[in-house]
Amino acid sequence: MSEHADYRPRIADLPSDARPRERLALVGASSLGIAELLAILLRVGQKGENAIRLAERMLSEIGGLPGLHRATLNDLRNVKGIGKAKSAQLMAAIELGRRITIGAPEERLVIRSASDAANLVMYQMSALEQEYLYVILLDTRNRVIGQPLEVYHGSLNMSLIRVSEVFRGAVKVNAAGIIVAHNHPSGDPSPSPEDVAVTRALAEAGKLLDIDVLDHLVIGQHRFVSLKDRGLGF
Secondary structure, three states: OHHHHOOOOOHHHOOHHHOHHHHHHHHOHHHOOHHHHHHHHHOOOEOOEOHHHHHHHHHHHHOHHHHHHHOOHHHHHOOOOOOHHHHHHHHHHHHHHHHHHHOOHHHOOEOOOHHHHHHHHHHHHOOOOOOEEEEEEEOOOOEEOOOOEEEEEOOOOOOOOOHHHHHHHHHHHOOOEEEEEEEOOOOOOOOOHHHHHHHHHHHHHHHHHOOEEEEEEEEOOOOEEEHHHHOOOO
């Protein structure tokens, strides 16, 4: 009885319509579960554990998709059955996902809404375990200039933030405007009174420098709040 209960078939032994790669071709990637998608990247499991079971256990050990997003190469290598090759494949896939959300630099993304700006940074910022402050630089047509700049990390406190540092990159490239974004590691993007105070101070400084502060975004776990849309600090 226990021998049969412990049996874990190889993916090759599964019916064709239950194998991840075949299912992807049949029903599309969006219809696959997380463990199935990871199994395609992992390709093979280990003795007594097929790739799907290995993916399920890895997710359990590292804290699901948020944990995978935050994981370092060493974190992945420390999972039994995930060696150098598999950990490299996973890290490469995560980085490709990040770059897809940013887009090619030459495409010069135009920011037309708070959602456009949030989509530019949310993939990366929602996984951060400390507070980070990023600045998105924009030209006169609201086109993004370069990559979002990391200007600060730690507790977002106005007494510790130097306004000149926030605007340094914008001044350097003669940007017409900026959008500020910072994350709440708790996952809740609700703005704090301190967030509003920071926004107000940056907006006033922007007027003096003739650089528009177009928005301040608070990034949570795949959610965000626009302080501009809520009329907070502007």
